[in-house]
Amino acid sequence: xxxxxxxxxxxxxxxxxxxxxxxxxxxxxxxxxxxxxxxxxxxxxxxxxxxxxxxxxxxxxxxxxxxxxxxxxxxxxxxxxxxxxxxxxxxxxxxxxxxxxxxxxxxxxxxxxxxxxxxxxxxxxxxxxxxxxxxxxxxxxxxxxxxxxxxxxxxxxxxxxxxxxxxxxxxxxxxxxxxxxxxxxxxxxxxxxxxxxxxxxxxxxxxxxxxxxxxxxxxxxxxxxxxxxxxxxxxxxxxxxxxxxxxxxxxxxxxxxxxxxxxxxxxxxxxxxxxxxxxxxxx
Amino acid sequence: xxxxxxxxxxxxxxxxxxxxxxxxxxxxxxxxxxxxxxxxxxxxxxxxxxxxxxxxxxxxxxxxxxxxxxxxxxxxxxxxxxxxxxxxxxxxxxxxxxxxxxxxxxxxxxxxxxxxxxxxxxxxxxxxxxxxxxxxxxxxxxxxxxxxxxxxxxxxxxxxxxxxxxxxxxxxxxxxxxxxxxxxxxxxxxxxxxxxxxxxxxxxxxxxxxxxxxxxxxxxxxxxxxxxxxxxxxxxxxxxxxxxxxxxxxxxxxxxxxxxxxxxxxxxxxx
Numbered sequence: 001x002x003x004x005x006x007x008x009x010x011x012x013x014x015x016x017x018x019x020x021x022x023x024x025x026x027x028x029x030x031x032x033x034x035x036x037x038x039x040x041x042x043x044x045x046x047x048x049x050x051x052x053x054x055x056x057x058x059x060x061x062x063x064x065x066x067x068x069x070x071x072x073x074x075x076x077x078x079x080x081x082x083x084x085x086x087x088x089x090x091x092x093x094x095x096x097x098x099x100x101x102x103x104x105x106x107x108x109x110x111x112x113x114x115x116x117x118x119x120x121x122x123x124x125x126x127x128x129x130x131x132x133x134x135x136x137x138x139x140x141x142x143x144x145x146x147x148x149x150x151x152x153x154x155x156x157x158x159x160x161x162x163x164x165x166x167x168x169x170x171x172x173x174x175x176x177x178x179x180x181x182x183x184x185x186x187x188x189x190x191x192x193x194x195x196x197x198x199x200x201x202x203x204x205x206x207x208x209x210x211x212x213x214x215x216x217x218x219x220x221x222x223x224x225x226x227x228x229x230x231x232x233x234x235x236x237x238x239x240x241x242x243x244x245x246x247x248x249x250x251x252x253x254x255x256x257x258x259x260x261x262x263x264x265x266x267x268x269x270x271x272x273x274x275x276x277x278x279x280x281x282x283x
Numbered sequence: 284x285x286x287x288x289x290x291x292x293x294x295x296x297x298x299x300x301x302x303x304x305x306x307x308x309x310x311x312x313x314x315x316x317x318x319x320x321x322x323x324x325x326x327x328x329x330x331x332x333x334x335x336x337x338x339x340x341x342x343x344x345x346x347x348x349x350x351x352x353x354x355x356x357x358x359x360x361x362x363x364x365x366x367x368x369x370x371x372x373x374x375x376x377x378x379x380x381x382x383x384x385x386x387x388x389x390x391x392x393x394x395x396x397x398x399x400x401x402x403x404x405x406x407x408x409x410x411x412x413x414x415x416x417x418x419x420x421x422x423x424x425x426x427x428x429x430x431x432x433x434x435x436x437x438x439x440x441x442x443x444x445x446x447x448x449x450x451x452x453x454x455x456x457x458x459x460x461x462x463x464x465x466x467x468x469x470x471x472x473x474x475x476x477x478x479x480x481x482x483x484x485x486x487x488x489x490x491x492x493x494x495x496x497x498x499x500x501x502x503x504x505x506x507x508x509x510x511x512x513x514x515x516x517x518x519x520x521x522x523x524x525x526x527x528x529x530x531x532x533x534x535x536x537x538x539x540x541x542x543x544x545x546x547x548x549x550x551x552x553x554x
Contacts, residue, residue, distance in 0.1 A: 041288030118292055151292040158295060166312040173316055176291035198336050199397055204358030206365065207399055211334040214401060218330045219373060225307050226327070236307040237315050239328045241405075245394065259328075261307055267294035268287070272320060278435065279543040 008111050016046055016115055027144040028122065033164025037121070040168040042146045045117045050107025051140040053130065056096035066091040067216060071192040071209045085192025087213040090254065093186040097137065097258070101125065101182050104139040105159065112157040117145035119158035121167045123180055125260060127242075160262040162238055174270035177262050178233050183224035184258045185217045191251040213255050218243070221257040229263045236261040306378075308407040309386065314430025318385075321437050322417065323409045327377035329384065331369025331404040335362040338398030338514065348456045349479045351486065352519060355452040359521060363389060363448060366402040371425065374408035381408040382417075383424030385433050387446055389525065391513075398514060418442060418532040426527040427505065436504070440533040444500045449490030449524040453483035457518060480520075484508065487522035500528035 008016075019025055027044040029037065037044060066089030073082045104125065112120045123143035130136040144164070145157065160167065160177035170176060189210060198207050221241070229236045239261035248254050308315065308325035318324065337358050366389065374381045387406035394401060406425075411417050426443035428436065436443070456475050458466070466473075488508065495503055506526030513521060 118295075148288050148292050151289060152296065154292070154295055162312060169312045169316065171287050171291055173319075174287070176295060178295065199338070199399060201336065202338075204335060204337050204354060206362070207334045207336055210394075210399065210401075211332065214334065215332050215369065218332055222307060222328055222330065229307070234306065235315075235325075237310055237312065237325075239307050239309040241309075241328075245401075247396065259307070261309075265294060267291050270287070272316070275538060276317065276320065276434070277538060278438075278540045280540050282542050282544045 008107065008114060012049070012111060013114075016111065019046060020115065028142065029144050029164050033122070036165040036168035037146055040171045042118070042148050042167075045115045045145040045147050046111075047142070048108050048111040048115070048117075048120055048145045049140065049142045050104040050109070050111065051138065052100045052103035052107070053136060053138045054096060054100035054103070056135045056137065057092055058135070059090060059092035067187075067220075069212065071194060073193050082193045085195065085209050086188075086190045087209060087216070088188055088190075089216075090186040090188045093254070093256070094184050097127065097139075097184050097186075097256075098182070100127070100137055100139040101184075104141045105180065105182075108141045108143060109157055109159060112145040112159075115145055116147060116153055117157050118147045118151065118154055119160065119177065120145050121160050121177075122163050123159050123161045125161075125180075125182070127258070161240075161260060162262055166238075170264060172270070173272065174268040175235070175264040175266050178265045179263050180260065181225055181229045181232070181236060181263055182258065182260050183221050183228055184256065185220035185224065186257075187213045187217045187255045188248075189213045189253040189255060191253070196251070210253070213253075214245070217255045217257040221259045225259045225261060229261070233263040233265045235264045235266070237264055238262055309405070310407055310430055314386075317430050317434040318409060319412075321434055322412050323382070324412050326381050326408050326410045327374065329370050329373040329377060329406060329408050331366045331371070331373060333362055333365040333369065333402050334394070334399055335365075335402060336398055337362070337400050347454045349475055349482065350454055351483070352452045352454055352515075355515070355519075356450055356521075359450050359452060359523075360448070362391075362400070362402040363404075363450070366404040367425065367446065370404040370406060371423065375423075377408055378410055380410045381423070382410050382421060383426065383443065384408050385426055385428055385430060385443075387425055387427045389427075389446075393514060400513070421532075427525070428527055432505070435537070436529060438537045439535045441501075441529045441531050444498045444528040444530050445494075447491050447494040447498070447500075447503060447526055447528045449487040449492070449494065450521060451483045451486040451490070452515070452519065452521045453479060453486075455479040455518045455520065483520060483522045487524045491524040491526065495528045498528050500530050503528050 025044055026047045028047055068088040071085035120143040123141055125141045128138050130138055158177050159180040195207055239259055241259045243257050245253055245255045306326050307328040309328050310325055374384055384406040390403040392401045424443045425446045503526040509523045511521045
């Protein structure tokens with residue numbers, strides 16, 4: 001596979017072809033999800049996936065094309081005990097992770113398109129760092145492709161991380177998922193002398209530089225999620241976030257935040273058939 | 284149902300609505316549907332965060348009696364309030380007509396290999412939809428209620444006021460060597476431990492109640508009292524009380540509650 005290709009590998013094609021010819025399908029739906037998908041008027045077509053193993057290049061210093069902020073020593077000190085800190089957006093890491101996500105999800109969507117599915121429910125995306133291969137990540141996406149037997153094909157199947165049961169509830173209330181959206185933000189923190197001094201201090205207080213870096217990463221990832229979804233539909237629901245902070249050297253940390261959600265489109269204004277009934281479980 | 288499925292597919296084929304700006308939320312489908320039912324819509328997934336140094340540098344715990352570690356209590360309280368006000372700030376920046384935040388979670392996470400902790404608040408900001416029939420002059424609220432809880436309380440005639448907290452970091456006195464020796468073969472109550480834990484728990488809960496009173500709330504739901512040790516070693520404990528303060532705005536409109544017996548078997552496991 002060359003980079004950027006959404007060609008499904010031969011092995012996956014053979015599996016799907018065999019299942020098509022045999023007239024059977026596989027899925028990772030639970031029994032309840034299967035019932036819910038059928039009740040919504042759809043049927044499972046196949047279990048689909050996409051993956052990409054991706055090397056992220058080094059970025060030695062930042063600031064020329066992303067967010068940056070400097071943290072000076074507040075005592076105005078000079079010498080070995082004092083140094084300036086920088087928070088800078090690790091644009092190379094962000095771009096790499098996002099590209100790997102798009103490759104994996106693109107391949108999943110392509111598999112779904114090839115089996116004439118209308119969409120994929122229960123998509124799970126996972127990013128992991130490859131052991132022993134520096135700077136390399138693996139991105140995988142799995143889900144179950146479903147289709148509406150009588151309806152014409154879509155140019156692009158929808159994707160959603162919501163379960164089959166949640167899919168049914170959406171259809172019943174007049175919504176359909178359109179696409180999964182994903183956004184990332186990464187910051188490298190090169191700590192100023194202040195961080196170490198504050199850590200050793202007997203006074204408790206906010207450590208501004210690290211707080212700033214984390215805050216920027218969290219808010220930017222959420223803001224970007226809203227930005228990418230804006231042109232696709234008004235509602236993004238079920239947002240989940242993943243946050244990590246790693247020490248990557250002396251006085252150096254990498255903060256990474258990702259956010260994932262499903263855009264839903266309102267196709268009809270359907271009120272609930274009756275008012276929700278509070279129940280008391282006798283169990 | 285089948286008609287809905289065809290409509291749904293047809294609308295995807297026809298193209299999508301071009302909204303000027305999307306909103307994000309971490310609501311589940313159930314929560315989104317219930318909030319919609321009572322006239323609210325999410326306006327954004329919001330977070331607030333801060334990093335605090337919370338060590339207790341230099342104090343020798345051996346020399347202390349039963350007493351509150353006031354400086355650390357203050358740091359914990361300040362840090363949590365900074366995270367919360369950051370979250371409220373984020374909510375107001377996301378949407379000027381945000382009414383409040385549901386599903387708030389407060390987390391504290393130590394940064395490995397340091398005495399620094401990240402304090403994090405997350406939740407979804409919601410606002411009334413255009414035609415909603417809501418209680419007048421409702422102040423901005425915060426709450427750790429799920430969408431389901433918010434729906435039930437709203438139907439029962441209550442609105443949340445704010446997330447309320449009380450914290451007390453307390454040092455429990457060590458026994459003297461002679462006490463340790465004399466008690467080694469006896470069944471005895473360790474009175475200073477009992478007293479210390481009583482004190483600390485009561486202080487934390489009283490502080491929560493003070494917050495409730497200053498808000499003018501009617502009561503608190505979902506209060507939890509946590510006992511946390513964090514980084515301070517075996518004799519320093521934080522008691523932390525948290526809950527959502529609520530106020531009544533109308534009579535209850537809750538439909539009659541129906542008892543139900545679920546017929547679900549537990550999931551089968553093959554291993």
